[in-house]
Amino acid sequence: MIAKVTRRGAVAASKSGAACLLLLLPLYVSSGARAEVDQTIQATERHKLRVQTIVSGLEHPWGMAFLPDGSLLITERPGRLRLVREGRLERWPIEGVPRVAEVGQGGLLDVALHPGFATNRWVYLSLAVSGKGGIGTEVVRGRLADGEGGLKGVETVFRALPKATGGRHFGSRLLFDPAGYLIITLGDRGERPSAQQRDKHPGSVIRLRPSGAVPPDNPFVDGPRPEIYTYGNRNVQGICYQDATGIIWMHEHGPQGGDELNILSAGSNYGWPDITYGVNYIVGTKVGQGHSATGVEPPVHYWVPSIAPSGMSCYDGEMFPDWRGNLLIGSLKFAQLVRLELRDGRVVHEERMLEGVLDRIRDVSQGPDGALYLLTDHPNGVLARLEAADSP
Numbered sequence: 073m074i075a076k077v078t079r080r081g082a083v084a085a086s087k088s089g090a091a092c093l094l095l096l097l098p099l100y101v102s103s104g105a106r107a108e109v110d111q112t113i114q115a116t117e118r119h120k121l122r123v124q125t126i127v128s129g130l131e132h133p134w135g136m137a138f139l140p141d142g143s144l145l146i147t148e149r150p151g152r153l154r155l156v157r158e159g160r161l162e163r164w165p166i167e168g169v170p171r172v173a174e175v176g177q178g179g180l181l182d183v184a185l186h187p188g189f190a191t192n193r194w195v196y197l198s199l200a201v202s203g204k205g206g207i208g209t210e211v212v213r214g215r216l217a218d219g220e221g222g223l224k225g226v227e228t229v230f231r232a233l234p235k236a237t238g239g240r241h242f243g244s245r246l247l248f249d250p251a252g253y254l255i256i257t258l259g260d261r262g263e264r265p266s267a268q269q270r271d272k273h274p275g276s277v278i279r280l281r282p283s284g285a286v287p288p289d290n291p292f293v294d295g296p297r298p299e300i301y302t303y304g305n306r307n308v309q310g311i312c313y314q315d316a317t318g319i320i321w322m323h324e325h326g327p328q329g330g331d332e333l334n335i336l337s338a339g340s341n342y343g344w345p346d347i348t349y350g351v352n353y354i355v356g357t358k359v360g361q362g363h364s365a366t367g368v369e370p371p372v373h374y375w376v377p378s379i380a381p382s383g384m385s386c387y388d389g390e391m392f393p394d395w396r397g398n399l400l401i402g403s404l405k406f407a408q409l410v411r412l413e414l415r416d417g418r419v420v421h422e423e424r425m426l427e428g429v430l431d432r433i434r435d436v437s438q439g440p441d442g443a444l445y446l447l448t449d450h451p452n453g454v455l456a457r458l459e460a461a462d463s464p
Contacts, residue, residue, distance in 0.1 A: 089155050090372075096226030116425050118394035122461035123429055126445075127161045130154065130453040135198075135245070135383075136437050136445065140190050146447065146455065147197065149179035153223075156455070163359070166265070173202045174238015178209075184246035184254075186213070186282055194282070196255065198244040201231075208235035208274075209242045209258055213282075229284030230275040230299065236261040241274075241307040241325075249320060251312060253287060254280045255301070255336070257308035257322065260317075264345040267304050271296040275344065276303045277336065291339030297459055304342040304368065310384030312337070316397060317329065319417065323401060326350035327359055331378045332371035333399075335417065336449035343368040349376055373419040377423045380405035382449070383435035389442030391460050400444060402433030408444070409433060409458075419443060430456060 099116055112123040132149035139145065145155040151172040172180045178200030186194035193215040201210045211230040214223035241259025242257035249255055260267045260275035267275025270292055279290055279301035286298045311322040330350025334342055337442035346360040347368045350442040375381075383402040387395045399412040407430055413421040426433075444458040 102124070103111055107144070107200075112429055114426060114429060115422050119392050121425070122417075122459050123426065124457045125454050126457050127156060127455040128452060130326060130447070130455065131451055132179070132449055133434060133447040133453045133455070134180065135184075135435055136447060136455070137183045137185050137195075138437070138440055139185070144442060144445075144455070145183050145195065145415075147180045147183050148453075149181070150174050151180045152196070153180070153183065166216075166222050168226055169197065170199065170201070170212055170226060173200045173207045175200065177208055178207055178239050178242045179246045181209075181242065182246045187248050187252050193217070196229070196246055196254065200242050203235050204230075205235040206237040207239070208232045209244045210260070210283075211246065211256055223403045229282070230256055230278060230280060232278075233297075233378075234256055234272060234274075236263055236274065237373070238262050238347070243308055245309060245311045245322075247311045247313065247320070249279075249335060250318075252282065254278075254282055254354075255312055255320070256280070257309065257324075259309075259325075260344065261308035262307070266348065267306065267344045268290060268341075270300055270303055273297055273300065275305050276300045277305060277308060279338075288315075301338060302336065302340045302342060304346075306344040306345045306348075309382040312384050312386040312399070314386040314397070315388060317417070318453065321384065321386060321399060323384060325380060326374070326378055328353045328356065329376035329378050330359075331375040331381055333373040333412070333419065334369065334371055335382075337369060340369040342369060342371075349374045350378070350454070372417065373422075378405060379403040379408070379410060380432075383437070384442065385436045385438045386437055387444070389438050391442035392444075399437075401435050402436045402446065404432040404434065407432050407448075409436065409444075429455070 083419045114121045133151050135147045137145045146154045152170045155162045172223045181198040184196045194213050195215045195216050196210050210233040214226035217224050240262035243258040245257045245375040247255040256278040292300050308324040316461045323333045327350035381401050385400045401410040409425045411423040412419050431450040435447040437445045446456045448454050
């Protein structure tokens, strides 16, 4: 037993926990709610995949993080932190999560573990929170207590300012880099000029010490918002570290077209809203000044039309040897898994997978077993597992 659960959100939670059937897997369950994907075989260019539904009934799940024992934390956008443990989805959410502002795209977003979690038990959450001026992305941390303690000592380590009205573009993925710094991705909150204004957080990527302190080598440490690491970002919802190359990859939503894959680079301006391959919604008119400009970091890869990317894994596992070194990205718009082959920091091939199998893919994570785990963004969202089915 590692976490206390509570009856807060009991109606939604009971949907998730009911009628779960234990599979022949060590730590996971499947409800019968989506029987058509409980055991689906899919052929792809490099591997044959077995797609298994592990948990269903999750309400707009957003992010996930594996605990050292193989259990899994999952966030639900309405504000619940869920636990899959010892073959079962716990019926009640984990206690201690702060109240969120579930408005539009906002709510409880990503979850990440401190690199020293095994000893310090710190869990980090990004979430939309109401305050003076409106709503904004914040990051909190709390200790996941042993026994039935839930999250304890919850404290705010970052608050994106200024807050704004509306429910768009909160980001927000969390990543600890190899040096142990916390990377926080943000959206522009629908306020386009903010992304080019370094006295405002929205439209940037943030770099902090785990405590929330600003590292002295941040590129704008002497500026009004020293937490800013990059800017000109529209809405970054995927980030991962590639150990073999030392690259941190990130992707962000464009407007109508122009989703981007970028390399995270200190002090870089990624151009939004002045430079983009997208156009304005509905009317299709030009956004900004064009596709490139001096001093603006060009995308490594872009999508027209948009795939609406969310969640990303830098794959280095053993289960899919022909995918090692590839990026696996969830597509919300097309409900696909997108695979990118890389060479020397460039995309040399793209494959689209799982069409018609799952709903909008919100997050992608490599598990400790080398399998891929996917979350679907839906009122009856699922946790799915992809394993190799190359051999009978």
